[in-house]
Amino acid sequence: MILLKNGTVYTMDEAGVFVGDVKFDQGKIVAVGKDLSTDGCEVIDCTGKNIYPGFIDGHSHLGMQESSIRFEGDDVNEMSDPLTPHVRAIDALNPMDETIHNAACGGVTTVCSGPGSANVIGGTFAIWKTNGHVIDKMVINPMAAMKCAFGENPKRVYSDNKIKTRMQTAAYLRETLMKTKEYMAKKALAGDDISKQPAYDMKLEAMIPVLEKKIPLKTHAHRADDILTALRIAREFDVLMTLDHCTEGHLIVDEVKASGFPAFVGPSLTDKSKFELKNLTFATAGILNKAGVKIALITDAPVIPQEYLPLCAGLACKKGLAEMEALKAITINPAEILGIADRVGSLTAGKDADIVVSDGNIFNTLTNVNYTFINGEKVYQF
The missing domain is CATH 2.30.40.10 (Urease, subunit C, domain 1)
Known part of the structure; x- marks a missing residue:
């Protein structure tokens, strides 16, 4: 003791x-x-x-993109298909990479990490502790959320043949959700009669927990119009959602508040590396918080090294987020948003x-x- x-x-x-x-x-x-x-x-x-x-980061890629290595250790994005709901972060996490220990040294004890934003639907995130050598023993929830992405990244990755506009990105997501609803209906109608069951579809099976509201869509969206598209689709299909990055959330604060969805804000300690980050500011978290939106702060590691999560909270304070609210944003808030507040x-x-x-x-x-x-x-x- x-x-x-x-x-x-x-x-x-x-x-x-x-x-x-x-x-x-x-x-x-x-x-x-x-x-x-x-x-x-x-x-x-x-x-x-x-x-x-212990500090909690609700959105990163820790353990999936290893330190001091290139493609051999990069397992963040499965860029063979814009629709990969069936892939799981837990199968790519390397708990022995040095970045995990670095996170613990900085006080970050729990992370929710998973696929990147190359795909319209990227696969499931896992929640785990930053200590151990066997990920199965470190994990709290191996399938915590389903990643989806709007904006520039899917357009860039699949511009050659599959996605050229934001319209197509949204259409891909809608089509997958509609197919999942149909698949679920056929399964229910068939009951226990295996001869009447629809042919097994691993991708649609992976999407069922989303439509059953057992897990949220973990939505990569920086620009205000992309956030609004995400909210529109969430309303259409009555699904749960977290607004990840939410970079321009401060420009549409009333709509974000009205949605009732929480926001994982960040990474803000970075340069404006692309057009959709032109309104990036540490003030976003404070503005959303004051409006009544439940926020958590994120590093998007390795975009920002995982151990600098408290530093990001401090910089958000400097731009208007109250100090105790900043501390909530790296402790109890992400725990509640991730559904693990009974433990951490x-x-x-x-x-x-x-x-x-x-x-x-x-x-x-x-x-x-x-x-x-x-x-x-x-x-x-x-």
Whole structure:
């Protein structure tokens, strides 16, 4: 049993922020409070230090595009077909790449990573912890969301023969959703009679959880018109959706708010590398947050190295996002959006012991992470 003693505890739950202790054992938080008993505990003095829940990035490609390597380690985009809902991130994740340990050293303990934005439908994202050597033992949810993409990327990748306009991108997605509805209806009508079942279609099978609202469409959309197209299709088919990147969300804040969908905002610590990023600003997160949109901040790693997630939150503060809201945006908010708040996102008894100890405000560039614990295991010490 480990006791973190006398630190400033950012619980991210109703207990708020206070100077106190966090006790954990066998991978779970046992108690959070003041003057907790030290009996039977390994005590770590956290006087003058901050104690946070492990940080969570809700959209990256960690483990899929390896460090210091080219095509051999790049498994982000399956660019053989614009429609690949049947591919799964878990089959491409390499937990032994150095970027995973770097993430943990920076306090990022949970990520949702998956396919890139080359395809109209790219496949499923997985949620996993940044410690271990076997991805099957690290994963929280192997099929957490279905990636889809609007805007420049599908047009660029498939401009030679399949996609030349945004109209075609939207049409591909609509067609796949309609075919899935038809496929589901045929399966239901056939019941248990295998002779009447439609021919097995792996792609359509993968889309069924989307139409059953078991997983959301994880929607890559930067420009305002692309965000609106995504929302239009979500309404047409009554599906769940997260607005990933949402770069121009601040220009259509009322529509984003009215949708009820959360936004994974970022990456903002990058150059305007293409036209659809011309309105990129760290102010987006604060504007959406003030309007009542649930936001989480992302790195899109390796676009921004995964360990710089807290830095991105700090820069969003500089542009108007309140400090506690920024902290929520890398802890409890992504946990709730991803459906894993019963395990992570706050320092609450019963949750996983994913804990970060730092020697100052985590948004400050001079602050060091002193300890990172994942499932109660000390995976990094400064």
